[in-house]
Amino acid sequence: MSKRIITISREFGSGGRFIGEEVAKKLGIAYYDKDIIGQIAEKSGLSPEYIQANAELSPKKGLFAYAFSGRDITGKSVEDMVYEAQRKVILEIAEKEDCVIIGRNADFILKDRGDVLNVFIHGDMTQKMQRICKLYNVTEADAVKMINDTDKRRRTNYNFYTEQKWGMATNYTLSLNSSVLGYDMCQQIIIDCTKL
């Protein structure tokens, strides 16, 4: 079955977001990344700023604290409400149009559809660090800390909501090391795989 929806999960600094944006441009399809936030905010009643800070990342604490923090009498935390709103928005988008969706556990949320290509982009630490230094104008040490912290929060969020392990090859249709393959090759492989 041809793949009309592409989800891109990625390590911080691997260029996954950039690769996804280029693929969307080349295929002439919609691209969802930060754009998705307004829609989630609308559905959840929370501020776009709050969503931006929290929708994909676990709070800055461990999984144990995360699992039990600030739950109301129904057992739902604010994070759960954000996640539920996000899930609905992603299901609606997938129904509505061909698109690339970056992050937000979209691979898991859309797992029952046959028309989704799930991609994981990862990279080598040296290349990721150099990219983050340049993009955010930070020292190498700060870049490494940003990479480790961001991926830890993504991993915690993903593992908590999906009961899968973030970064396991079996979650994704294809996983690519962008440091070895280069961004152009990654884009080309993804585009080729939509035409199955």
Next chain:
Amino acid sequence: MSKRIITISREFGSGGRFIGEEVAKKLGIAYYDKDIIGQIAEKSGLSPEYIQANAELSPKKGLFAYAFSGRDITGKSVEDMVYEAQRKVILEIAEKEDCVIIGRNADFILKDRGDVLNVFIHGDMTQKMQRICKLYNVTEADAVKMINDTDKRRRTNYNFYTEQKWGMATNYTLSLNSSVLGYDMCQQIIIDCTKL
């Protein structure tokens, strides 16, 4: 850097071995799978039959028993000796010629070379089961058991010797779901990626 050595790790039943063999044929390069066994036997002094049964798989017991079983006064078990012989053979092969190497932790053993493309082939249980039923003429239940048992032994062996987690996307340059992409597309992507 162009990739002259391709290592293929794979889930049992995913067609990874077949894909590797076809890639080797199409590229006109050497192919190492069972052929490697005679060489390991020669280096280790063990029988080819013993290597066939043990070189890539952990014994049929848990990791704990595996780690502590039958070690001599130097702390080396027979499995360790097989592994060491296997490691030497793989390093020599990589030095000698362009090739495809199936399994045997070759991705980890060759990690210090820049000319290696590490591939992981996985698949969906239904397709893997159907393939194993046909290849081995077994029931669906037996096929599932064979898949789970074989992958568990591969995982235990890999995790023990590499200190990495078998099946994590970051171990491999590319990971492909052969059930979704098809064997032809997997071969094509691998061949394209050798020409970087």
